[in-house]
Amino acid sequence: MTPAESTNDAVQLLTASSVRELATRLNVRPTKTLGQNFVIDPGTVRRIVRTAGVGSSDTVLEVGPGLGSLTLGLLETGAHVTAVEIDPVLAGALGETVTTHAPVAVDRLTVIAADAMELTELPTPPVRLVANLPYNVAVPVLLHLLAHLPSLREVLVMVQAEVADRIAAGPGSRTYGVPSAKAAWYASASRAGSIGRSVFWPAPNVDSALVRLVRRDPPLTTATRAEVFACIDAAFSQRRKTLRSALAGWAGSADLAEQALRSAGVDPTLRGERLDVTQFAAVAAARTAGEPKGRSAR
Incomplete structure (x- = not known):
């Protein structure tokens, strides 16, 4: 028994x-x-x-x-x-x-x-x-x-x-x-x-x-969880917009958003609903890497 x-x-x-x-x-x-x-x-x-x-x-x-x-x-x-x-x-x-x-x-x-x-x-x-x-x-x-x-x-x-x-x-x-x-x-x-x-x-x-x-283990990334989650929030705040536009405020400008996206290997014309968490983590890491010293959100 x-x-x-x-x-x-x-x-x-x-x-x-x-x-x-x-x-x-x-x-x-x-x-x-x-x-x-x-x-x-x-x-x-x-x-x-x-x-x-x-x-x-x-x-x-x-x-x-x-x-x-x-x-x-x-x-x-x-x-x-x-x-x-x-x-x-x-x-x-x-x-x-x-x-x-x-x-x-x-x-x-x-x-x-x-x-x-x-x-x-x-x-x-x-x-x-x-x-x-x-x-x-x-x-x-x-x-x-x-x-x-x-x-x-x-x-x-x-x-x-x-x-x-x-x-x-x-x-x-x-x-x-x-x-x-x-x-x-x-x-x-x-x-x-x-x-x-x-x-x-x-x-x-x-x-x-x-x-x-x-x-399971989180994605391997140099970005913090808070940075990745901020990227996710921004991407879905305007679902109908492309990531280049939706992430503009988060990244500082549409150009900086596109730069981070391309650096992460993500097409800037996609919408947030197409990215998995590993891709969001890559975009967040790329944005952080591109920031001047002292300005990281980490």
């Missing part, structure tokens, strides 16, 4: 009725401000955990655990879970929920009442991030955690379907943009499945999807 199997019978996942009962007891009303949509289907919870590949030896970070639906599913595997919750009421209640529904797992849960955007380190470095991210802050939270928690090797997050498409998009795709290029700095991304609206309470007005990211 595996560790995950041995804990299954001792963990009771939340159902639709238990989620509503818990919310009523805590006087919690899901708010759009915090992007709160609670998963009420145990089958969906187990599917997410299974898709994430969580094992009993893993240390998992969960952001926005809410009432604890996914938290219990992660603990069911035998993994150690660090749950970060911005809502103090929900953060305060999560330990009690786990004590009630998964008493064998209490020692494997750490709850941190904090804004995920302010996290720069954790007591126990997580190797996985598995979360139902609030739709309104999904991309900034994801990029922040990838930047500040280098121990994260794999990520599986549930986000708005449109956001999942943007994160996983490749160059040339209609949905390729800033989130795609910046996520690619840290990891390879791919869609990992769709989630129906009916498994949430309250049901959102948009479709949801799972997106998987697997950490």
